[in-house]
Every structure is written in C-alpha cells, then in structure tokens.
Amino acid sequence: MTVHSTGEAPPLPQAQRLFALLADHRVLVSLVALALLPWLLPSKALAVNVLIYGVVVMGYNLLFGYTGLLSFGHAAFFGTGAYLTGIAIGRWGLPWFAAVPLAIAASMALAALIGTISTRTRGIYFSMVTLALAQLVYYVALQASSFTGGENGLRGFTVDHIGLFGAQVNFLDPVNKYYVLMVLAAIAIWVQSRILNSPFGAVIEAIRENEQRARACGYDVERCKLIVFMLSGAISAVGGCMSALHLSIVPLDILHYQTSGMIVMMVLLGGARSFFGPFVGAAVFLILEDVVSLWTPHWQIVVGAIFVVFVLFLPKGIWGTFLDVLPLARQRR
Amino acid sequence: MPNYETRLRRTGISRRTALMGMSAGVATLAMPRLGRAADDTIRIGFPTPLTGPFAAEARDQVKCAELAVKLVNDKGGVAGRKVELLVRDDKLNAGEAATRTLELIEKDKVHAIVGALSSAVQLAVNEVTRARGVIYVSISQSDTINEVKDFSKYTFHEALNPHMTTAAVARQTIKKGMKVAHLVADYAYGHEMLRGFKRAQTAIGAESVGEILHPFGAADYSTFMPRLMSLRPDVLCISNFGRDQANAIKQAVDFGIKQQMKIVVPVILHNQRLAVGPDVFEGVVGGANYYWGLETQNKTAAEFNKAFRAANGGAIPTDYGAYGYSGVGSLLQAMQAAGGTDTDKVIAVLEGLQYDLTKGPQHYRKCDHQSVQSVLVLESKKKSAMASENDLFAIVASDPGADEMLRSCGELGHAT
Numbered sequence: 001m002t003v004h005s006t007g008e009a010p011p012l013p014q015a016q017r018l019f020a021l022l023a024d025h026r027v028l029v030s031l032v033a034l035a036l037l038p039w040l041l042p043s044k045a046l047a048v049n050v051l052i053y054g055v056v057v058m059g060y061n062l063l064f065g066y067t068g069l070l071s072f073g074h075a076a077f078f079g080t081g082a083y084l085t086g087i088a089i090g091r092w093g094l095p096w097f098a099a100v101p102l103a104i105a106a107s108m109a110l111a112a113l114i115g116t117i118s119t120r121t122r123g124i125y126f127s128m129v130t131l132a133l134a135q136l137v138y139y140v141a142l143q144a145s146s147f148t149g150g151e152n153g154l155r156g157f158t159v160d161h162i163g164l165f166g167a168q169v170n171f172l173d174p175v176n177k178y179y180v181l182m183v184l185a186a187i188a189i190w191v192q193s194r195i196l197n198s199p200f201g202a203v204i205e206a207i208r209e210n211e212q213r214a215r216a217c218g219y220d221v222e223r224c225k226l227i228v229f230m231l232s233g234a235i236s237a238v239g240g241c242m243s244a245l246h247l248s249i250v251p252l253d254i255l256h257y258q259t260s261g262m263i264v265m266m267v268l269l270g271g272a273r274s275f276f277g278p279f280v281g282a283a284v285f286l287i288l289e290d291v292v293s294l295w296t297p298h299w300q301i302v303v304g305a306i307f308v309v310f311v312l313f314l315p316k317g318i319w320g321t322f323l324d325v326l327p328l329a330r331q332r333r
Numbered sequence: 334m335p336n337y338e339t340r341l342r343r344t345g346i347s348r349r350t351a352l353m354g355m356s357a358g359v360a361t362l363a364m365p366r367l368g369r370a371a372d373d374t375i376r377i378g379f380p381t382p383l384t385g386p387f388a389a390e391a392r393d394q395v396k397c398a399e400l401a402v403k404l405v406n407d408k409g410g411v412a413g414r415k416v417e418l419l420v421r422d423d424k425l426n427a428g429e430a431a432t433r434t435l436e437l438i439e440k441d442k443v444h445a446i447v448g449a450l451s452s453a454v455q456l457a458v459n460e461v462t463r464a465r466g467v468i469y470v471s472i473s474q475s476d477t478i479n480e481v482k483d484f485s486k487y488t489f490h491e492a493l494n495p496h497m498t499t500a501a502v503a504r505q506t507i508k509k510g511m512k513v514a515h516l517v518a519d520y521a522y523g524h525e526m527l528r529g530f531k532r533a534q535t536a537i538g539a540e541s542v543g544e545i546l547h548p549f550g551a552a553d554y555s556t557f558m559p560r561l562m563s564l565r566p567d568v569l570c571i572s573n574f575g576r577d578q579a580n581a582i583k584q585a586v587d588f589g590i591k592q593q594m595k596i597v598v599p600v601i602l603h604n605q606r607l608a609v610g611p612d613v614f615e616g617v618v619g620g621a622n623y624y625w626g627l628e629t630q631n632k633t634a635a636e637f638n639k640a641f642r643a644a645n646g647g648a649i650p651t652d653y654g655a656y657g658y659s660g661v662g663s664l665l666q667a668m669q670a671a672g673g674t675d676t677d678k679v680i681a682v683l684e685g686l687q688y689d690l691t692k693g694p695q696h697y698r699k700c701d702h703q704s705v706q707s708v709l710v711l712e713s714k715k716k717s718a719m720a721s722e723n724d725l726f727a728i729v730a731s732d733p734g735a736d737e738m739l740r741s742c743g744e745l746g747h748a749t
Contacts, residue, residue: 042440043435043436043439043440044435044439044440045432045435045436045439045440046432046436049432150521151452151453151520151521152452152453152456152477152521153427153453153456153457155456155457155460155482155483156460156482156483158460158464160464172464172465174435174439243428247428247431247432247435247457247460247461248431248460248461248464249427249428249431249456249457249460249461251426251427251428251431251453251457252427252453253426253427253428254428293421293422294421297383297384297422299384299422300384
C-alpha cells in the first residue's frame with residue numbers, strides 16, 4: 001500500500017494523510033481487499049474459506065485481542081451457527097435469509113449461557129471452562145443424531161439458487177457464491193468496526209489493560225465481559241452460517257476442539273489486536289495448508305515449521321508486525 | 334520517531350527483504366496456475382486421507398488407482414484421450430473433503446470423483462458432487478449412502494456395505510442357539526456394523542447377550558474385557574476399524590478371551606494384521622472385499638496381482654487398495670464404452686455394466702447403484718501354517734455376488 005514511504009526520508013505529510021484516511025475507512029478498505037481475493041488465490045473454494053475463517057477469527061479477536069480473554073471454545077459458536085442454518089433450511093424449510101438471523105440469534109443465546117458461567121473465572125480457568133462447555137455442545141451434536149446427522153454430519157439442505165431482488169442467482173457458481181457470502185461478511189465487519197469505535201470498545205480495551213482500574217473507574221466489568229462474549233459469539237456464528245451455505249454440509253468436526261485451536265492459531269498468526277489481522281492469519285494458514293499439501297503428503301512438517309518461525313520471530317503476528325514496520329501507522333491502527 | 338537504522342536493528346527487516354518476501358509469496362500463489370493439463374485429458378479427482386489414522390489404507394488406494402489409470406493409458410487412453418488422476422489429501426475430515434472436492438470440480442474441472450475412506454467423508458463428497466451433477470464412485474463402506482435420502486443418480490458405491498459384510502461373516506461363524514456379545518466403536522461405522530450383525534443373528538436364531546460401546550480411537554480396552562467375559566458368550570463381535578481393531582484384539586487376547594469364545598470382526602484388515610502379528614490374530618474371522626491369496630482360485634485376481642507386483646516392486650495389493658483399482662477401473666471402462674465423458678451416457682453405461690477387475694463378476698444394482706460383488710470370509714492363520722510372510726489368511730468362504738445379499742430397493746426407500 002504505502003511501502004514507498006518506509007525509506008530513510010521523513011514521512012511525507014500526504015502519505016500520512018493517506019494512511020489516516022485508509023485507517024478511518026477500515027471497513028471499506030477491508031472489503032476492497034476481500035473483493036479481490038478470489039482473483040488472487042489458487043481457487044475460489046479457498047477464497048471462500050479464507051472469508052469464512054476470517055469472519056470467525058475476527059469475532060474471536062473481539063474477545064481475545066481486544067478484551068484479553070483467551071477462550072478455547074469458539075468452535076461451539078461457529079458450529080452452532082452452521083448447524084442451525086442447516087437445520088432451519090433442511091428440516092424446517094425456512095428460506096436462507098430467515099435461517100441466517102435465526103442461527104445467529106441462537107448462537108448469541110448460547111454465548112450468553114456459556115459466557116454467564118465462564119466469565120466468572122479468569123486466566124487459565126476461563127480457557128478450560130470454555131473448552132469444557134464447548135465439548136458439551138460437541139457431544140450434544142454427536143448424540144442427537146436424528147436431528148444433527150450425528151457422526152455422518154448434517155446433509156440435505158443444498159441452496160442452489162438464491163433470489164436477489166427478483167433475480168435468480170445460481171448459488172452453485174463459485175464467483176456468485178463468494179460475493180453473496182461477502183455481503184454477510186461485510187455486515188459482520190461493519191458491526192465489528194462499530195463496536196470497536198463505540199465507547200463500549202474503549203471500555204473493553206481498558207479491561208484488557210487493567211481490570212482493577214476499569215472497575216475503579218466505575219465500569220461494570222462482569223457485565224461488559226458477558227456482553228463482549230455474546231457479541232464475539234454472534235460474529236463467529238456469522239462465519240458458521242457462511243460455512244453451511246458454502247459447503248452444503250455441516251461436518252461434526254466443526255464443533256471439535258481442534259477447530260477452536262485452529263481459530264487461536266490463526267489469530268496469533270495474523271496478529272491479535274489488529275482489525276485486519278484475523279483475515280491475514282486465516283489466509284496465510286489456509287493457503288499454506290492448501291498449497292503445500294498439493295506438493296507433498298508431509299505438508300504438516302512444512303506448515304508446522306513455518307508456524308513456529310512466525311511465532312518466534314513475529315510475536316505480534318504478520319499484520320501487527322507489518323503495521324509496526326510502517327512508521328505512519330504507529331500513531332493509529 | 335526512530336530513524337531507519339534503529340528500526341532496522343529492531344525488526345531486522347529491510348525494505349529489500351520485505352519486497353523479496355512479497356515477490357516470493359506472489360510467485361508461490363501463482364505456481365498452481367501454471368502447468369494446467371491440456372483440455373482433452375480426462376481428469377479423475379481422488380480425495381483420500383493421506384494423513385491421519387487411515388493413512389496406510391489410503392496409500393494403498395492411491396497406488397491401485399494409479400495402476401488402473403496407467404493400464405488404461407498404456408492402451409491408448411479412453412476414446413483416444415489420456416487419463417489423469419488428481420490425488421488430494423482430505424485429512425479424514427468431512428469439511429476438508431468437501432472443500433477439496435469443490436476445488437477439483439471448479440478449478441481442475443474433473444470429469445468424475447472417486448475416493449474417500451470414511452462414512453462421514455464420503456457423504457460430504459457425495460453432497461457436493463450430486464448438487465453439481467458430477468459422477469462420484471465411493472470406495473468406502475457405508476449403508477447410509479445407499480438409502481434414498483443420500484442417493485442421487487450420480488452416486489455409485491463400489492465398496493461392500495456393512496449389511497453384506499456382516500451377513501456373510503455371521504453365516505460362517507454364528508450358529509442357531511449361540512450367545513453373541515458385541516464390542517462396538519461408538520460412531521457411524523460401528524453402529525452400522527452392529528445393526529448388520531444383529532439382523533443376521535436374528536435370522537440365524539442366535540441370541541444377543543450384550544453390547545458394549547467404546548469411544549472412537551480408544552487405546553485402553555481393559556475395562557471392557559471382564560464385562561464381556563462375564564456375559565459368557567460363544568462369539569464376540571468386535572466392530573471397529575483401523576488401529577482400534579488391532580488394539581482391541583490385542584487386549585482381548587491378553588485377557589484370555591480366545592480360550593472362552595470366538596473373536597469375529599466385520600472386516601479383517603490386511604494392514605492391521607501385518608502391524609500386530611500372527612499370534613494375536615490367530616483364529617480371528619472377518620470379512621473382506623479382496624485378499625491377494627485369491628489368485629490360486631481366480632484368474633482375474635492373479636492378473637490384478639501380477640500387474641500390481643510389476644508396478645510396485647513385487648508388493649501385493651491389499652483389501653482397501655483393491656477398491657481403488659475397481660472404483661477407477663469400472664468408471665474408465667464405462668467412459669470407454671460411452672465414448673467419452675458425457676455424464677448421462679456414462680451413467681447409463683455404468684448401470685448396465687458387467688465388469689470383472691479384481692475378483693470375479695460385479696455390476697451396479699440399478700436402484701441404488703450398489704456394486705453387487707462377492708464377499709470373502711477370511712480366517713487369520715497361525716504362524717506355523719504361514720507359507721510366506723504375506724500368507725496371512727485362509728479363505729473360509731467366497732460368497733458370489735447376488736442381489737439377495739443386499740437390502741431390497743423398497744427397504745432403502747427407492748421406487749421399485
């Protein structure tokens with residue numbers, strides 16, 4: 001973007017203004033970058049996955065990066081969003097645009113439940129409680145097989161056409177699918193930006209920096225934690241809805257703790273505390289997996305080694321480090 | 334604001350390095366776009382779990398599928414067109430398999446998909462292919478895929494299904510009035526096998542004395558064994574797959590279960606028997622789609638073994654490997670007869686195709702596209718009876734394929 005200005009010369013005022021402009025319109029800039037994605041990546045299916053995981057990790061980042069709560073159970077919200085979208089379309093016969101809000105609302109309710117229990121604890125106990133409760137959701141989905149398809153996964157809700165303003169759009173076409181799903185992603189990105197720009201966004205960052213002090217300032221820390229937990233769960237659930245519409249199956253693995261672990265890895269890779277970092281993390285992680293596994297069945301060695309290198313040398317993640325190197329951005333990110 | 338030098342020292346990244354890194358990144362992304370296959374090639378997508386607990390079986394499947402493609406290409410291809418196999422690692426994960434299948438269809442423009450090695454994964458692949466009208470030949474056991482809910486005219490099932498396998502095994506091992514106990518892996522595969530065994534034993538007139546479920550991937554079976562022994566059954570059916578099978582049988586033998594009852598498995602796995610050794614498996618009976626030792630009584634098996642040995646340095650093909658060969662082979666035969674890749678024509682040919690690739694005649698039943706084929710029942714040999722390192726099993730029975738072995742079309746929900 002503004003690479004030309006990283007040199008020896010003192011930064012140009014125009015460049016600084018340009019960056020400030022970009023930072024002020026981060027939703028728009030993110031959307032332009034994401035709109036180009038399908039044309040840059042090796043396949044459209046991969047681009048959709050980057051979009052989906054980007055949204056999930058972005059929602060997670062609200063809790064982890066901005067509030068400082070390390071949840072290890074976000075697969076529960078990702079999975080619930082996906083399962084309810086599928087069940088609402090396949091079993092209850094709802095149209096997709098009704099199924100999606102329903103699934104998000106249900107995931108938010110689940111987040112309220114899990115959040116009420118888990119935000120009473122802190123540190124490693126918080127991580128463990130979220131992990132345990134998410135596993136509970138996994139086993140419910142496994143056992144209620146007449147409802148969720150159990151081990152075999154949820155099937156039978158393929159959305160092949162979508163009515164948009166009277167026109168029928170072929171949803172099986174990968175390009176159409178990407179841009180339709182991007183509308184959902186765009187709403188999630190805008191909501192996330194609004195939350196962070198609001199006074200509430202400042203409060204959660206204050207809690208991250210010093211919980212005692214935030215409490216002393218008169219903020220109801222417990223209530224804020226619960227609200228941010230619910231918002232985070234709801235935004236991650238948007239990714240789940242997108243995943244269900246994209247794959248037209250919901251695999252049981254979506255609720256597995258490995259998915260939660262992958263979300264944490266992606267946010268660390270991209271950079272917690274940065275707005276666009278989650279998308280960078282999801283993209284790098286998924287591209288590495290995709291491209292390297294085409295070359296060799298021992299792709300895990302390569303991907304693992306690269307991940308270790310990133311964690312050791314770029315503790316702020318790829319995007320966080322990039323913003324650090326950029327002198328203009330240091331003031332505002 | 335720190336100057337350039339301090340910044341360089343702090344991050345250790347100069348502009349030049351960053352630019353080099355970025356161009357390397359762009360080049361990496363561009364790589365898969367280069368070297369696309371010429372457009373008249375017939376491309377077969379092959380998703381399979383090259384990593385994970387079923388990797389050994391998956392590698393055998395790939396070797397056999399590659400052999401099937403090579404033999405066809407050596408004879409000039411299908412209708413004059415070369416055939417290419419695109420192998421993808423599905424990581425034994427249904428979501429990953431669906432994504433890979435989408436990539437194969439949308440980017441690589443494959444003409445058909447063969448593969449997958451788990452009930453959940455094949456159903457995911459099937460969901461993607463049937464929505465897009467692409468032929469899919471599944472080569473892993475499942476009863477669900479035959480049922481009307483998951484079936485489509487594009488779905489073909491080359492593997493045996495739990496119903497056929499358990500019925501054949503039960504016929505050889507369970508007699509009227511016997512008491513039967515079950516140890517079952519608690520997931521789709523185990524449940525389907527249990528259902529098959531119970532149905533077969535009811536028909537025979539045997540009595541079920543108990544079922545114990547164990548979690549998928551369990552390492553410790555010691556708590557189950559005393560409970561199973563206290564049920565005093567004549568036969569113990571262990572319905573699990575891969576490493577679970579080897580671990581469960583090993584621990585059952587340690588507890589002295591074999592002195593008390595016969596151990597029976599729905600599918601006896603070549604690779605697991607190799608991994609554990611003859612003493613543990615001695616006397617265990619199970620079903621199989623293929624065993625290389627069939628070559629002494631079957632001409633097709635002898636030819637298949639010969640071709641595989643020539644291509645793989647004298648190694649022998651395994652049970653799950655043979656699925657890879659017959660799955661790809663039958664599809665290519667149908668394409669040859671249809672004179673190309675036109676989906677409707679290939680389906681019409683497949684529905685009437687009589688093929689004999691690994692072990693005798695096979696055909697796809699019209700209503701559910703299940704491959705009607707022979708089922709082998711094998712007994713693991715004791716060490717002193719083995720003529721060579723690969724002489725693992727004795728063939729107890731080879732039931733020729735017949736429609737009566739399958740659940741009826743009506744029962745599966747198909748119009749009859």
